[in-house]
Amino acid sequence: MVLVVIGIMGMAILSFSGYRAMSQASDDIDNMYSRKLKATRMLGDEINYMRMIQVRIVKHILDPKDAQINASIDEAMKSYETKWPEYKALGMRADKAAAEIPNTEKKWAEYKNGIQEARKLADAGKTQEAWVYYKGVEAGVTQELLKSLVALQKVADDNADALNEEIVERNASTMTAMIVTTLLCFAVLMGIAFFIVRDIMTNLDRMVMECNRMKDGDFRLNGNYEPRGDELGQMDAAMQDMRKTLNKLMRHVSESAEQLAASSEELTASAGQAAQAATQVAQSATEVVESVEHQQKSVMDSNEAVQSAEASVEEIRQKSDQVEANSNAAATRAEKGNQAIDDSVRQIKDVEETVTASAKMVDRLGERSKEIGEIVDTMTGIAEQTNLLALNASIEAARAGEHGRGFTVVAGEVGKLAQESKESAEKIAKIIKEIQGDTEEAVLSMRTGREAVVEGAQSVESLRTMFEEINQLVVGVSGEISHVTESINAMADATNDIASEMNDINSYSGKVASEMQAVSAATEEQSASAEEIAAASEALAKLAQDQQAALSSFRF
Structure with a gap:
């Protein structure tokens, strides 16, 4: 100037x-x-x-x-x-x-x-x-x-x-x-x-020396410096500001690289845990599917037994009708009545045994339902843990900045799969609860039928002991036969209800198997996503190491 x-x-x-x-x-x-x-x-x-x-x-x-x-x-x-x-x-x-x-x-x-x-x-x-x-x-x-x-x-x-x-x-x-x-x-x-030129050249030489230092990677600050008041001073001040800015930027980049490396290691560990958890969920889902298939088989067997019991009850009902129809001729057919009573006792015992077996089978079905419920609870806990791991992965990816955007998407997909697994587990739990409720009702019905059969057997035994007095007690026998008929009808209705409930249990078991297959597929996808996150986190860690190696050539 x-x-x-x-x-x-x-x-x-x-x-x-x-x-x-x-x-x-x-x-x-x-x-x-x-x-x-x-x-x-x-x-x-x-x-x-x-x-x-x-x-x-x-x-x-x-x-x-x-x-x-x-x-x-x-x-x-x-x-x-x-x-x-x-x-x-x-x-x-x-x-x-x-x-x-x-x-x-x-x-x-x-x-x-x-x-x-x-x-x-x-x-x-x-x-x-x-x-x-x-x-x-x-x-x-x-x-x-x-x-x-x-x-x-x-x-x-x-x-x-x-x-x-x-x-x-x-x-x-x-x-x-x-x-x-x-x-x-x-x-x-x-x-x-x-x-003036000599003064300018002196300042330019010093500025060139500073530029050469920065070219060699030396961005360390030189302490306090008072620049000139002319254009060269403004240029020198701008260069010093640039040195300060680059020094601050490199420090920030170095700290970010260290944080990125640490976050990558944490993300790799979290991805490994997520993959392990997904594997456990898949194994549990496979076990649940096997249990449900076994349950379906047991239900089918129970259904066959119930159908057999239903046929027996129908036969008993028919026999009871015949007994009631022939009760008026009991006096003249005492001998044949004794034999008929023996047959009735034997058939009632068969029904009792059948009902007892059905009750035991339904009890086992209830225990299996409880086991399935425990497995579903385990799946729900695993899904919640997976969702938590996906949330932690999203946080770590967000801390990684631009390099973590891809991992944010992957973590979001993992969280979505975990949420779907949780929802499927909740659906299964709901179905299991319905099955358990139906099973309890079936158990109650079985107990009622067994009690009715026991009562029928006791009545027939009373008839046997009182056979000598049958002629005098024909009217009483007719009443007892009517009571037996009503009990048998109630037992037939209970047997029909048990058959219907068994069909419902079989249907619910099919739904449980389908849902568990969906859970297994989702966990497999979740495991694959976790493996991708692990691979990406390893690449991110390598990138952070390369960045730290590049920054090591600078002094700041």
Whole structure:
């Protein structure tokens, strides 16, 4: 900036000197124009007006009646007298011209009077006298006026030549002064520029040295430094700010790389745990499927047993109907009645055994349902743990910044799969609870049927012991037979309910198997996602190590 100011001052000095020289030259040119060109032009115009008057006066003498010629003479005289004061103002600046101007004005007055007199003679019809008089005027005053005007022109020419020589001398001295001034200004500017350039080069060398340090990877701060107040100082300050910014950036990148490496290790461990948990869930789901298939088989066996019991109950009901129909003939068919009672006792015992077996089977079905419920609870806990692991993976991926975006998506998919597994487990738990409720109802029905069979057996045993009194107790036997029939009908209804419940249990078991297969597929996908997360976290850890290795070449 200082160099620019000094340069501007030097240019201002040179411009001022040139302006003065140009102004002087312009004044000299104006003076030359006024003294020579303008004065010469005006004197030439005056001579032309005088000659125009001479030509017009001759025509007027020859034809005094021509008004146009007479008017042109007056116009020429008027033009001469109008132009003369302007020239006189210029001519009075020169001494020789000022001395000649009064003589010229005197000659003009005489010339004008002579012309006017000749015009009067011509107007009076004295053409010959007017001609003779004009010739006398032309030979005398006209020539003297012309000589006086020519003398004034010569004075203007002489003054212009002298002024030209003066201008040439003045221009030469002005040129010399401008050259000397230019050389002095150049020398001063060169001296000042030398010191300024040396100062600039010193700062530039220091800045180049700082740039070389940064090129070599040294971004350490140099303590307090006071920069200059000019543009170089601003550049130096900007470079120092850049060093500080890069130093801060590298520190931040180094810390981020360390955190990224640690987060990658944690993410790898979490992904391994998630994969292990997913494997456990898949194994548990497989076991549940096997248990459900076994349960379906048991239910089918129970269903067959119930159908057999139902057939037996139907047969007992038919027998009871026959007993009730033949109770009126019991007295005459005592022997056959005894045998029929024996058959009834045997059949009732068979029904009791069948009902007992069905009850045990339904109890086992309830125990299996409880085992399935415990497995479903385990699956729910695993799904919640997997969801928690997916949440931790999302947090760690978010901390990794730009490099962790892909892991955020994978963690989200893992969380989604865990949520789906949890929902499937909840559905299975709901179905199991329904199965357990139905099983408990079936157990109650079985117990009721068994109690009814036991009561029937006791009644038949009472009939056997009281067979000798059968004739007297026919009415009582009929009532007992009616009671047995009602019990058998209740047992038939219970058997039908058990068959229906068994069908429902079989249907629910199929649903459980389907849901567990879906859970197994989801856990397999979750395991694959966990493996992908582990691989990606390992790549992220390697990237962090490479970044730390790259930063180790810098000093900050």
